[in-house]
Amino acid sequence: MVGVILAGVSGRTGREVGRAVVAAPDLRLVGALGHGSVGRDAGEAMGMAPLGVPIAATLPAFPPPEGTVYVDFTRADAARANVPTALAMGLPAVVGTTGFDARDLEAFESAARAAGVGVCVIANFALGAALTARLSALVVDVFPDVEIVELHGSHKRDRPSGTAAALAADLAGRRPGGREVPVHSVRLPGLVAHQEVLFGRPGELITLRHDVFSREAYTQGVLLAIRRVGRLRGLVTRLEEVWEGA
Numbered sequence: 001m002v003g004v005i006l007a008g009v010s011g012r013t014g015r016e017v018g019r020a021v022v023a024a025p026d027l028r029l030v031g032a033l034g035h036g037s038v039g040r041d042a043g044e045a046m047g048m049a050p051l052g053v054p055i056a057a058t059l060p061a062f063p064p065p066e067g068t069v070y071v072d073f074t075r076a077d078a079a080r081a082n083v084p085t086a087l088a089m090g091l092p093a094v095v096g097t098t099g100f101d102a103r104d105l106e107a108f109e110s111a112a113r114a115a116g117v118g119v120c121v122i123a124n125f126a127l128g129a130a131l132t133a134r135l136s137a138l139v140v141d142v143f144p145d146v147e148i149v150e151l152h153g154s155h156k157r158d159r160p161s162g163t164a165a166a167l168a169a170d171l172a173g174r175r176p177g178g179r180e181v182p183v184h185s186v187r188l189p190g191l192v193a194h195q196e197v198l199f200g201r202p203g204e205l206i207t208l209r210h211d212v213f214s215r216e217a218y219t220q221g222v223l224l225a226i227r228r229v230g231r232l233r234g235l236v237t238r239l240e241e242v243w244e245g246a
């Protein structure tokens with residue numbers, strides 16, 4: 001049984017992840033963190049029956065039992081503090097929160113290495129996003145002129161999205177001269193999470209489009225990472241590395 005401490009349990013994504021954890025026979029929600037919802041029962045915050053797990057403001061002072069994983073779907077400013085704390089307690093971490101820069105990732109990597117545990121910081125847990133990245137790497141070798149359009153609901157704080165930024169960096173590395181890949185961000189009410197990768201050549205165009213219509217899209221990837229992060233060491237930023245590497 002893998003215990004899960006979930007930060008952001010009452011958030012839009014955290015609720016979906018929490019419900020999937022509760023439904024999984026091999027996982028158990030053992031702790032929850034939040035901000036405005038501190039003190040509420042985690043089950044009630046997810047729209048379920050009470051679980052007897054109160055939402056706390058900070059990680060417990062005592063180390064949780066071995067096999068516990070810390071999961072974070074909050075905000076970058078909160079995760080910058082909580083993720084290194086969890087790692088220093090020896091908890092492997094699965095981080096879905098976005099908005100980190102290279103320095104943040106280095107800090108997570110060194111905290112994980114110092115504790116001898118793994119930290120998965122994955123900007124998009126949807127399996128379709130990982131496949132889009134794979135297919136894009138194939139196409140860019142033949143169609144090196146590429147631009148990315150990412151479209152999200154108006155509530156999304158960071159731009160460009162972590163997914164688009166990571167894909168742009170990958171594709172730039174494969175283009176002649178490492179030329180930067182432009183990313184265009186759209187924020188409009190009604191959108192969920194969508195991405196188009198457009199590859200142009202004279203007279204032809206390839207478009208790879210991935211649409212997320214509900215947050216259910218992320219849960220399978222998150223559960224996979226929760227189950228496997230205990231076998232990883234240091235920083236992992238790609239879902240493919242989780243499913244192939246463990």
Ligand SMILES: NC(=O)c1ccc[n+]([C@@H]2O[C@H](COP(=O)([O-])OP(=O)(O)OC[C@H]3O[C@@H](n4cnc5c(N)ncnc54)[C@H](OP(=O)(O)O)[C@@H]3O)[C@@H](O)[C@H]2O)c1
Nearest residue numbers: 008010011012013034035036037074078096098123124125
């Ligand atoms: N990697 C992926 O596949 C993926 C997919 C979807 C979203 N995301 C990312 O996940 C994050 C959350 O997105 P969302 O749409 O679910 O946001 P949201 O609905 O606004 O939820 C944010 C959550 O963060 C919690 N929070 C805020 N400040 C906190 C603090 N200081 N300590 C602990 N918890 C705190 C809030 O708790 P209270 O409710 O208690 O205030 C809330 O539960 C964003 O960074 C988003 O980009 C990633």
